Amino acid sequence: MAQHSKGPRKQIQPRLRTEVYAAIDEIAKRQGTSVSQYVADLCAVHVGRPDLVWISPNREQQELFPDDHRKVS
Secondary structure (H helix, E strand, C coil): CCCCCCCCCCCCCCCCCHHHHHHHHHHHHHHCCCHHHHHHHHHHHHCCCHHHCCCCCCCCCCEEECCCCEECC
């Protein structure tokens, strides 16, 4: 089944330390999303565009920053 378009995007390939990747992977799994989508959402919020955060029907919790309880509405 085809996915809905998420709009125009650019691909990046950051090189993360293994500890950082492991933490991001754990959070993404808890939220029911991919590492790629989670990082894209973090970047959107960081540059002041929370409106671009993708809210998936599969995502169980919408906390981008679970340790300090900032939530995306």
